[in-house]
Structures are given as C-alpha cells and as structure tokens.
Amino acid sequence: xxxxxxxxxxxxxxxxxxxxxxxxxxxxxxxxxxxxxxxxxxxxxxxxxxxxxxxxxxxxxxxxxxxxxxxxxxxxxxxxxxxxxxxxxxxxxxxxxxxxxxxxxxxxxxxxxxxxxxxxxxxxxxxxxxxxxxxxxxxxxxxxxxxxxxxxxxxxxxxxxxxxxxxxxxxxxxxxxxxxxxxxxxxxxxxxxxxxxxxxxxxxxxxxxxxxxxxxxxxxxxxxxxxxxxxxxxxxxxxxxxxxxxxxxxxxxxxxxxxxxxxxxxxxxxxxxxxxxxxxxxxxxxxxxxxxxxxxxxxxxxxxxxxxxxxxxxxxxxxxxxxxxxxxxxxxxxxxxxxxxxxxxxxxxxxxxxxxxxxxxxxxxxxxxxxxxxxxxxxxxxxxxxxxxxxxxxxxxxxxxxxxxxxxxxxxxxxxxxxxxxxxxxxxxxxxxxxxxxxxxxxxxxxxxxxxxxxxxxx
Amino acid sequence: xxxxxxxxxxxxxxxxxxxxxxxxxxxxxxxxxxxxxxxxxxxxxxxxxxxxxxxxxxxxxxxxxxxxxxxxxxxxxxxxxxxxxxxxxxxxxxxxxxxxxxxxxxxxxxxxxxxxxxxxxxxxxxxxxxxxxxxxxxxxxxxxxxxxxxxxxxxxxxxxxxxxxxxxxxxxxxxxxxxxxxxxxxxxxxxxxxxxxxxxxxxxxxxxxxxxxxxxxxxxxxxxxxxxxxxxxxxxxxxxxxxxxxxxxxxxxxxxxxxxxxxxxxxxxxxxxxxxxxxxxxxxxxxxxxxxxxxxxxxxxxxxxxxxxxxxxxxxxxxxxxxxxxxxxxxxxxxxxxxxxxxxxxxxxxxxxxxxxxxxxxxxxxxxxxxxxxxxxxxxxxxxxxxxxxxxxxxxxxxxxxxxxxxxxxxxxxxxxxxxxxxxxxxxxxxxxxxxxxxxxxxxxxxxxxxxxxxxxxxxxxxxxxx
Numbered sequence: 001x002x003x004x005x006x007x008x009x010x011x012x013x014x015x016x017x018x019x020x021x022x023x024x025x026x027x028x029x030x031x032x033x034x035x036x037x038x039x040x041x042x043x044x045x046x047x048x049x050x051x052x053x054x055x056x057x058x059x060x061x062x063x064x065x066x067x068x069x070x071x072x073x074x075x076x077x078x079x080x081x082x083x084x085x086x087x088x089x090x091x092x093x094x095x096x097x098x099x100x101x102x103x104x105x106x107x108x109x110x111x112x113x114x115x116x117x118x119x120x121x122x123x124x125x126x127x128x129x130x131x132x133x134x135x136x137x138x139x140x141x142x143x144x145x146x147x148x149x150x151x152x153x154x155x156x157x158x159x160x161x162x163x164x165x166x167x168x169x170x171x172x173x174x175x176x177x178x179x180x181x182x183x184x185x186x187x188x189x190x191x192x193x194x195x196x197x198x199x200x201x202x203x204x205x206x207x208x209x210x211x212x213x214x215x216x217x218x219x220x221x222x223x224x225x226x227x228x229x230x231x232x233x234x235x236x237x238x239x240x241x242x243x244x245x246x247x248x249x250x251x252x253x254x255x256x257x258x259x260x261x262x263x264x265x266x267x268x269x270x271x272x273x274x275x276x277x278x279x280x281x282x283x284x285x286x287x288x289x290x291x292x293x294x295x296x297x298x299x300x301x302x303x304x305x306x307x308x309x310x311x312x313x314x315x316x317x318x319x320x321x322x323x324x325x326x327x328x329x330x331x332x333x334x335x336x337x338x339x340x341x342x343x344x345x346x347x348x349x350x351x352x353x354x355x356x357x358x359x360x361x362x363x364x365x366x367x368x369x370x371x372x373x374x375x376x377x378x379x380x381x382x383x384x385x386x387x388x389x390x391x392x393x394x395x396x397x398x399x400x401x402x403x404x405x406x407x408x409x410x411x412x413x414x415x416x417x418x419x420x421x422x423x424x425x426x427x428x429x430x431x432x433x434x435x436x437x438x439x440x441x442x443x444x445x446x447x448x449x450x451x452x453x454x455x456x457x458x459x
Numbered sequence: 460x461x462x463x464x465x466x467x468x469x470x471x472x473x474x475x476x477x478x479x480x481x482x483x484x485x486x487x488x489x490x491x492x493x494x495x496x497x498x499x500x501x502x503x504x505x506x507x508x509x510x511x512x513x514x515x516x517x518x519x520x521x522x523x524x525x526x527x528x529x530x531x532x533x534x535x536x537x538x539x540x541x542x543x544x545x546x547x548x549x550x551x552x553x554x555x556x557x558x559x560x561x562x563x564x565x566x567x568x569x570x571x572x573x574x575x576x577x578x579x580x581x582x583x584x585x586x587x588x589x590x591x592x593x594x595x596x597x598x599x600x601x602x603x604x605x606x607x608x609x610x611x612x613x614x615x616x617x618x619x620x621x622x623x624x625x626x627x628x629x630x631x632x633x634x635x636x637x638x639x640x641x642x643x644x645x646x647x648x649x650x651x652x653x654x655x656x657x658x659x660x661x662x663x664x665x666x667x668x669x670x671x672x673x674x675x676x677x678x679x680x681x682x683x684x685x686x687x688x689x690x691x692x693x694x695x696x697x698x699x700x701x702x703x704x705x706x707x708x709x710x711x712x713x714x715x716x717x718x719x720x721x722x723x724x725x726x727x728x729x730x731x732x733x734x735x736x737x738x739x740x741x742x743x744x745x746x747x748x749x750x751x752x753x754x755x756x757x758x759x760x761x762x763x764x765x766x767x768x769x770x771x772x773x774x775x776x777x778x779x780x781x782x783x784x785x786x787x788x789x790x791x792x793x794x795x796x797x798x799x800x801x802x803x804x805x806x807x808x809x810x811x812x813x814x815x816x817x818x819x820x821x822x823x824x825x826x827x828x829x830x831x832x833x834x835x836x837x838x839x840x841x842x843x844x845x846x847x848x849x850x851x852x853x854x855x856x857x858x859x860x861x862x863x864x865x866x867x868x869x870x871x872x873x874x875x876x877x878x879x880x881x882x883x884x885x886x887x888x889x890x891x892x893x894x895x896x897x898x899x900x901x902x903x904x905x906x907x908x909x910x911x912x913x914x915x916x917x918x919x920x921x922x923x924x925x926x
Contacts, residue, residue: 141919141922141923142923143920143923144550144553144554145549145553145574145577145578145579145580145586146577146578146579146923146924147577147579147583147923147924148923149923150922150923224915291744292736292737293736293744293747293748293751293753294747294751311735311736311737312737313736313737313738314735314737314897400737400738401738401739401740402739402890403737403738403739403893403897404737404893404897404898405890405893405894405897405898406890406894417886420546420550421546421882421886422880422882422883422886423546423550423880423882423883424883424919
C-alpha cells in the first residue's frame with residue numbers, strides 16, 4: 001500500500017512541474033519525481049508505516065496517504081521556487097519590499113540573517129520546537145510522569161471522526177464541489193439577472209455547506225469513538241457569536257462615540273477599558289451578574305419586574321449566550337479602539353459629496369463608511385476569531401465549566417480539560433493540532449474571500 | 460563598512476561577556492545573603508514545601524508552621540510555595556524532577572495516590588520516597604517526636620499501601636451534613652435526617668412551609684460524594700478490592716448502589732428538593748446557598764465546619780451524611796491530602812524534611828489545624844489534647860466528622876478506591892451526573908455510557924503504568 005502512494009507521488013512530481021514551471025524539461029521532471037517521492041516518504045519513515053500496519057483501518061490509510069500527499073506537495077512547492085529562481089522569474093512583490101531588496105544590505109547575504117538571529121532563535125526554541133513536539137505527542141498515548149508512552153498512530157485523530165473512510169472523503173469533497181459550482185454559476189450569470197440572484201444565494205449556501213460537511217465528519221460518539229461533534233457545534237456557535245456581537249457592537253459604539261460630543265475623549269477612553277481586563281476577570285464579573293443565587297441581574301429582574309430568571313447554567317442557549325456576551329464584551333474595547341482609528345481615515349470629501357447628492361445617513365454609512373473601514377474590519381475579523389478560538393478558556397471555566405453537560409465546552413476548553421486537567425497529553429496535543437488546522441483553514445479562507453473585497457483606498 | 464561590522468561584533472561580544480559576569484555576581488550575592496539570613500556560619504539547607512492551598516487561612520497556617528520550624532532549627536530553611544491546585548503542584552513537581560531541581564516535600568490529594576505512587580522521573584525511578592521507609596523506625600528525628608504511629612485509623616487505613624505509609628497525612632476530612640435547624644424546626648423536624656427517606660420526608664415538610672426556602676437540600680456535584688455513598692452502601696467502585704489488593708483494572712459505575720444513589724439524587728432534583736447550582740465541583744455556590752438560607756440542608760466537607768459555625772446566622776447543626784436506609788451501613792471514607800517526600804535527597808536534607816513533617820502534625824499543630832478548619836485531628840494525641848481542653852463540648856459540630864469515621868467498618872468499600880487516572884474518571888462521573896440532572900436522562904443508560912468511558916480511560920492508564 002505504501003508503494004501505491006510512492007508511485008502516485010512519482011507521477012505527481014513531473015505533472016506538477018509541467019503545469020507550474022516555465023521551462024519544463026526531462027531533467028526537471030526527473031528531479032521533481034525524486035523530490036515528490038522523497039517528500040511522500042518522510043511521514044511513513046518517521047512513523048514506521050503505522051498507517052499501513054495490519055490492524056489499521058480505512059481511515060488510517062486515508063491519514064497516511066493524506067500526509068504522503070502533503071509531504072510530496074511541500075517538496076514540490078519548494079522545488080518550484082528553486083526553478084523559478086533559476087529562470088530569473090520574480091514573484092510580484094509590493095513596491096516597498098522591492099525597494100528594500102535593491103536598496104540596502106550590500107554587506108553580504110548573511111548580514112540580515114545575523115540581525116534576525118535573536119528573533120529566529122527565540123521563535124525556534126519557544127514556538128517551532130514545541131509545535132513539532134505537539135505533532136509528535138499527538139500520535140502517542142502518554143501522560144506526565146508515566147514510565148512509558150505508547151505509539152497510537154493516528155488514533156487520537158481518528159477517534160474524533162466518523163469511522164467510514166468513504167464518507168470522510170466524500171463530505172468535504174462535496175462541499176468543495178458546491179463552492180466551485182456556485183462560483184462557476186456566479187461567473188456565468190449576468191449581473192442583476194434572476195439567475196445571478198440565485199447564484200449569489202447558492203454561493204452562500206455553498207459556504208454553509210462547509211460547516212455542514214465538517215459537522216458530518218466529526219464523530220457523534222459511541223462505539224469507542226469520542227463525541228467531538230458537540231464540541232465542534234459549540235465552537236462554531238460560540239465563536240461566530242463572539243465575533244459577530246463583538247464586531248457589530250464595536251462598530252456601533254465606535255460610530256456613536258466618534259461624533260462630536262461633550263466629554264468625548266473621556267467616553268472614548270472609558271470604552272476601551274474592558275480590553276485591559278483578563279478573560280478570567282470577565283468570567284467572574286458576568287458570573288456575579290447572572291448567578292441565580294447571588295447575581296445582580298437576577299436580583300433586579302426578580303425584585304423590580306417580578307421575573308424569575310432561570311439558572312443560565314442549566315439551559316444550553318442561555319449558557320452559550322452568557323459566554324458570548326461576556327467574551328464579546330471583553331473584546332469590545334479592542335474593536336472600538338481600531339474602529340475609532342479607522343473612522344478618522346474615512347474620506348470627508350466623499351461624505352460631503354454624498355450629503356449634497358441627498359444620500360441618507362444609512363446610505364452614507366453602508367456605501368462610504370463601511371467600505372472605507374474594510375481593511376480594519378478584515379484585520380479585526382482575523383484577530384477576533386483568534387481570540388474566540390484561543391482565549392475563552394478562563395471565561396468559560398469561571399462561568400459554566402462546560403455546563404450544561406458540555407454544551408459550552410468549546411475546542412480550547414476541551415483541549416485544556418483533556419490535556420492539562422486530566423493529564424492526557426496525547427489527546428490534548430491531537431486536539432490542539434485540529435484547532436491549529438482549523439485556524440489556518442479559516443484564515444486562508446478569509447484571505448481568499450474577504451481579502452479580495454477589501455479596499456485599501458488609493459492603492 | 461567592514462570596520463563598522465567588526466565594531467558591531469565587538470559590541471555584541473562585550474554585551475555577552477557582561478551578561479555572563481553579571482550572572483556570576485548575582486549568584487554570589489544571593490549565596491552571601493542566604494548565609495546572613497541563617498545568622499550563622501554553617502550552611503543552611505533549603506527545603507521547598509509546595510502547598511496546594513492558596514487561601515490566606517490554610518496557606519498562612521503552613522507558612523507560620525514553617526517559620527516556627529525555621530526558628531527552632533536554624534540549620535534548615537523550609538520555604539513554602541503556593542499552588543492553585545493539587546494538579547498544578549504535581550505537574551510542576553514531575554517537571555522539576557526532570558530538570559533536576561525538585562522540591563523537598565509536596566502536598567498532594569488522596570484521589571491521585573495511585574498516580575503519585577506510579578510517577579517516575581526521566582530516569583525511570585519513582586519520584587517519591589516512602590515516609591515509613593525513610594523514618595526507618597526512629598522515634599524522633601532532630602528532636603521532633605515521630606507522630607506517624609499515632610495517626611487516626613481512618614487516615615492510616617486509607618493511606619497505607621502495601622503495608623506502609625508512603626506519605627504523611629495532613630488535611631483529612633469526611634462528608635457531613637449541615638442543617639439549618641431553624642427551618643427544620645419550623646417544619647416540625649426536630650432531628651437532622653439520617654437516611655435518604657428521612658431527607659425526603661423532611662424536604663416535603665420544608666417545601667410545604669409558607670415562607671420556606673426556595674430549595675431544600677444541596678451538595679456539590681463532586682465525585683467524592685458518589686464515592687462516599689458507595690462506601691456507605693458497601694459497594695466497590697473498582698475491582699481488586701477497590702485497588703487495594705492489587706492494581707484496579709475495572710471500575711463499576713453501573714452497580715446497584717450507584718444506580719440507587721443516583722436515582723435518589725435525581726428524584727430529589729425532579730421534585731424540586733435538590734438545588735443544582737449548574738456547575739460541577741461547585742463548593743462556593745452550594746455553601747453560599749446554605750449560608751443565605753436558600754436551602755435547609757447542605758452535604759459538604761467537614762473541612763469547613765469552623766467556617767460554617769462562624770458564618771451561619773442561624774442554628775447550624777452538623778450531622779452524619781444521610782445514608783441509604785434500605786441497606787446496612789458500612790462506612791464513610793476520608794478525603795483530603797497528604798505530604799509526599801521526593802526521593803533523591805541527601806540524609807541531612809531528608810532528615811530535615813522528615814522532622815518538619817512530624818513537627819507539622821505534632822499534637823499542638825494538629826489540634827490548631829482542626830480548630831482552624833474542621834479537618835479531623837490527624838493523630839490520637841491531638842484528639843486527647845482537644846478532649847482535655849473541652850473543645851468538643853464547646854463546639855460539638857467539630858466532633859461529627861471523627862465520630863462518623865469511627866463508626867465505619869474497615870472494609871475495602873469504606874476505605875475508598877485507589878485508582879489510576881482517578882481525576883479523569885471523576886470527571887466522567889460528574890459530567891454524567893450533570894447530564895442526568897439537567898437533561899433528564901435515564902440513570903442506568905447514562906451510567907452505562909460513563910462506565911464504558913471510565914474503563915477505557917483506566918485501561919489506557921494501565922497500559923502506561925501497569926506491570
């Protein structure tokens with residue numbers, strides 16, 4: 001089975017080079033073939049071909065082939081860069097970077113490296129080495145202080161997925177097909193036509209199909225599998241909730257605070273304060289507000305309005321809502337800060353022109369202000385999503401501890417619960433790798449979709 | 460240009476050199492400072508004591524005892540470091556062993572006794588050393604009388620593994636019930652309920668009160684209470700006599716006792732008698748509900764007896780944890796933590812650590828600790844001292860925990876389980892209970908699922924640590 005993968009890599013190499021290089025030649029095909037085979041062989045050698053062992057399942061084979069393909073592609077991309085350099089082909093770079101390249105550093109190629117070395121060493125020791133160790137740990141069953149560890153191949157990953165290899169491949173492929181199909185339709189349909197409207201709808205639906213595909217791919221539990229589907233659902237709901245509420249709220253408050261009002265500076269300063277609070281403190285604060293026995297909110301609702309507020313920790317929707325509210329409130333100050341800065345760059349002349357042309361306030365906001373803020377919005381989308389993925393542990397731990405019955409346990413909470421609190425390092429590492437892949441995936445997707453629509457003014 | 464670069468390199472190398480010598484300077488100063496603190500010319504031996512308490516009262520107690528010991532034995536310096544949890548302290552200790560700078564003694568909890576016994580350093584040797592073995596039959600160390608032989612039987616039996624003490628008991632408690640007698644009396648109940656049926660009867664009366672509390676009873680959703688109930692009903696939690704005659708390889712989360720207890724619990728919850736705060740391991744929320752008069756009864760750790768006596772604004776009476784009246788009572792178990800000694804210290808350091816541990820639980824200190832908190836007096840000598848002072852006549856609630864432990868039979872079920880991956884298994888239990896209470900699930904079905912998860916977790920642990 002390993003041979004099939006290697007032969008495929010040997011064919012892939014020349015094909016890739018043929019499609020991507022300016023001067024295809026027999027010798028280049030040979031080199032590409034060798035590089036692809038070598039790249040594909042790295043993971044099976046490092047992991048002792050465990051993905052193809054006797055007791056391995058179809059899903060294991062899938063992982064093994066996937067890693068071989070990834071290794072081969074990485075090798076080929078690096079090789080292509082070498083070929084391009086040999087061909088004298090330069091990649092498009094922003095004008096400024098070009099100037100730096102041609103302008104400075106006539107002292108030798110190693111000088112920039114020397115100057116970079118302190119940063120590189122720190123990155124290597126504190127970022128890259130732990131990252132590589134996380135990947136190693138994710139293939140093991142191990143605990144801190146254990147006399148031995150057991151290599152479990154991909155089982156830390158396969159146990160959170162459905163155990164049918166065909167569905168595992170088919171669902172994501174269907175989602176990708178839907179996206180490309182919708183994109184094709186959008187291109188073909190004439191702007192403004194009924195068909196175009198349908199195509200736009202289909203594009204949205206295709207994007208949603210990615211979420212559905214992932215939902216179908218994660219295991220609902222049972223049969224020795226880990227129920228990761230609920231964690232995925234919680235993560236999607238809570239992350240999207242935090243980002244949406246945090247950004248819409250941030251923009252709304254910033255827009256209000258930006259107007260000329262008495263004491264505006266004080267307001268603006270105070271509004272940014274929640275950002276200086278740690279996620280743990282945010283969790284404690286909202287715990288104090290909504291707690292059914294000691295909470296301010298529940299007390300006020302009860303004594304003033306006679307409304308008996310249920311315990312938010314016993315209802316999934318309320319618990320998730322409380323987490324979203326607390327986390328969005330905490331990131332609000334950060335968003336306000338950036339939007340306030342961004343609002344100062346909105347071109348006044350365009351607004352004045354729009355006023356003269358009779359545009360309403362809402363039209364001015366949607367047609368001029370929002371587009372002008374799009375770089376900020378894009379930047380905030382990435383940072384807010386990173387925050388929602390990685391920094392909500394403390395808030396959740398103080399407010400719900402995952403209650404009710406795991407309905408507020410998001411990916412990062414689950415990683416710390418499993419990996420740190422229960423000491424199951426291998427599973428914790430595997431789930432970190434999943435989150436790592438998710439963040440890379442989401443960021444790439446944002447760059448491809450939102451990135452193209454961002455307007456940076458004149459450039 | 461070349462010269463400028465050379466100059467840069469020279470500057471860099473000078474900075475590096477400066478940093479290097481700077482380090483040496485600080486080390487010497489620190490060493491000199493340490494010597495001055497000791498007040499003599501002799502070398503002072505530092506022993507780190509890692510404590511998993513961070514509240515002022517308990518951590519303060521440890522710090523004060525360490526300071527007293529340091530004054531009494533100027534050749535030693537016991538230094539207390541606080542950790543937020545037992546797990547944090549333990550993980551830090553394992554890593555510190557690997558990096559070659561372990562603490563001397565560390566405070567670690569009962570549920571992870573198996574894990575502590577099994578833990579090894581990078582060299583493959585156990586990281587802890589048996590206290591009994593280190594004491595080697597001595598009756599006093601550095602003038603401090605050895606108190607290990609006087610440890611009360613409940614703690615002795617729990618912590619004796621393979622016939623000897625591995626660690627020195629410190630904070631030991633059991634579960635007791637606190638009763639708001641004003642509410643109980645108003646409902647016509649004169650004695651704290653003793654059995655499950657009594658609790659239900661009392662709750663029915665209390666919830667019928669016109670100006671009664673919003674709930675009747677609460678306790679934290681913590682696996683410790685489940686384990687207590689298994690002990691009371693004589694039900695094993697794990698095979699190999701609860702892991703005491705060999706390594707436990709299987710847990711029993713679907714036993715009759717387990718289902719009976721959870722059915723009772725769910726029944727109380729369904730009829731609105733039991734108040735769930737909505738959080739697992741919620742010690743604060745449940746105790747606040749009791750102190751605020753929102754429930755009439757609270758099942759809790761005896762470790763906070765003094766706290767409730769001081770803070771309850773009503774007649775607060777402690778009683779035994781309610782038991783299943785349909786089966787014979789076997790016994791409640793202990794909870795809490797002990798002090799573990801790390802292996803690999805030289806004789807002088809080890810003797811200092813042993814002397815401190817015995818000083819720490821000498822009759823005076825053990826009695827003070829009990830009065831400060833409500834943890835049971837850990838030695839018989841401390842019990843005698845407290846009786847002589849008339850302490851129990853003064854605060855009868857403080858005696859309930861010791862009485863309950865004394866009433867227990869010494870069986871594997873009432874000793875509690877020694878189990879690998881116990882922390883993770885406790886998690887599985889409390890999540891299942893939360894699921895049952897909040898989502899109204901069938902007890903037997905949900906516990907069957909929990910049992911499967913727990914057994915998988917245990918078998919993985921045995922793969923890593925077992926023989």
